[in-house]
Amino acid sequence: MSDRYYLTDPGHVLISGATGAGDRYGGKSSTAHWWISSLIDNGWIDIAVVIDPGSGPYSFTKYKTLRGMAQAYQSGVRRFSWQSESAVSDVVRFVDELPGSACVVFDEAWMYSDAEGMIDVVRNLGNQDDPIRAIVVSQRAWDLPDSIRNSIPLKVWCGPITSEGEQYFKSSGMGHIPDSVDLEPYHWLVSDGGELVEVNPPVPEGFA
Amino acid sequence: MTDVDPQEAARIATETHTESEGIPGDVSVPEAEPDSSRGSSVVDGLLETDPDSSVREYQDLSEPAANMMIGTVKFLNGILGDDRAVGGGKPALVNFLQAALGFVSDSDSSSGDPEPEPDTPAASIGGEINE
Numbered sequence: 001m002s003d004r005y006y007l008t009d010p011g012h013v014l015i016s017g018a019t020g021a022g023d024r025y026g027g028k029s030s031t032a033h034w035w036i037s038s039l040i041d042n043g044w045i046d047i048a049v050v051i052d053p054g055s056g057p058y059s060f061t062k063y064k065t066l067r068g069m070a071q072a073y074q075s076g077v078r079r080f081s082w083q084s085e086s087a088v089s090d091v092v093r094f095v096d097e098l099p100g101s102a103c104v105v106f107d108e109a110w111m112y113s114d115a116e117g118m119i120d121v122v123r124n125l126g127n128q129d130d131p132i133r134a135i136v137v138s139q140r141a142w143d144l145p146d147s148i149r150n151s152i153p154l155k156v157w158c159g160p161i162t163s164e165g166e167q168y169f170k171s172s173g174m175g176h177i178p179d180s181v182d183l184e185p186y187h188w189l190v191s192d193g194g195e196l197v198e199v200n201p202p203v204p205e206g207f208a
Numbered sequence: 209m210t211d212v213d214p215q216e217a218a219r220i221a222t223e224t225h226t227e228s229e230g231i232p233g234d235v236s237v238p239e240a241e242p243d244s245s246r247g248s249s250v251v252d253g254l255l256e257t258d259p260d261s262s263v264r265e266y267q268d269l270s271e272p273a274a275n276m277m278i279g280t281v282k283f284l285n286g287i288l289g290d291d292r293a294v295g296g297g298k299p300a301l302v303n304f305l306q307a308a309l310g311f312v313s314d315s316d317s318s319s320g321d322p323e324p325e326p327d328t329p330a331a332s333i334g335g336e337i338n339e
Contacts, residue, residue, distance in 0.1 A: 043278070046275070046278070046279075065210065065211045065212070066210045066211055066212050066214060066217035067211050067212045067217060067220065069217065069221070070212070070217040070218070070220035070221035071220065071221075073221035073222075074220065074221050074222070074223070075272065076270075076272020076273070076275060076276065077272070078272075078275050087210045090210040090213075090214045091210075091214075093214035093215070094214040094217045094218055094221075097214060097215055097217075097218030098218055098221060098222065099222070099279065100279065
């Protein structure tokens with residue numbers, strides 16, 4: 001097993017942080033983009049879907065209809081971008097009906113935090129035979145409901161840690177992390193179950 | 209609410225016959241490959257091991273063909289039992305199917321997401337997956 005077990009484990013991921021898209025490197029969305037691309041490039045998952053209402057950096061083909069996604073799937077496409085915060089639950093149900101494992105990036109998740117589909121992935125669909133892994137991206141993790149945050153022990157923070165972020169760490173019982181880490185911009189720290197795992201360098205620029 | 213029920217969409221996605229109807233209402237953007245200069249050690253960590261079924265196992269095929277190959281192998285393993293772990297190699301049938309898909313890969317490997325013709329071996333194999 002790689003020492004970076006969390007990259008390929010099926011556990012869900014919550015990515016937060018104060019940084020936006022940058023000129024040299026991206027932040028949260030770029031990290032999610034690199035992550036899901038690496039998973040499907042290397043065959044760890046069969047289907048990659050991005051819910052991207054905020055026009056993130058994702059290079060996946062964009063779709064507005066389920067029929068379009070279905071026809072594309074039939075012709076061999078396995079990477080999809082859904083550019084709306086509406087019908088998220090329908091997209092999840094569609095993916096769940098397909099054979100094979102999947103990963104769904106829920107970017108700007110705060111915009112549709114009450115979507116049953118996202119909650120269902122986080123709470124239920126990661127544990128089935130053909131699991132769906134969630135990478136939830138939200139600038140402020142505390143904007144998401146407890147039911148989502150508490151179901152994702154693996155949390156990523158893209159640097160730097162702002163004073164607002166520091167408060168979040170402290171209120172989440174992880175106050176020791178900002179005290180011990182000086183996180184540079186675009187570097188990302190990984191915590192699991194409230195414990196710091198490691199700090200990683202920025203993802204490659206091509207994913208920003 | 210979407211244009212079609214998710215279950216109906218999944219049925220369309222996995223049905224055996226491909227119609228060239230186009231994708232009305234969709235914005236098709238060519239799939240750009242990210243920068244290949246992966247200098248980060250994080251990437252190296254991810255690439256240390258490969259899962260059992262990986263598109264990298266079928267590097268001579270286009271990605272859609274490799275995906276179909278993986279699906280076919282999973283399907284066959286479900287019926288026949290996975291003899292790869294026991295035998296230490298691909299079953300002869302898998303090699304045959306890979307050779308068949310190689311034809312498709314050779315013919316349309318330049319396109320990003322090629323759509324198999326209904327009468328090609330790829331389409332018929334893809335049909336078997338979902339029957």
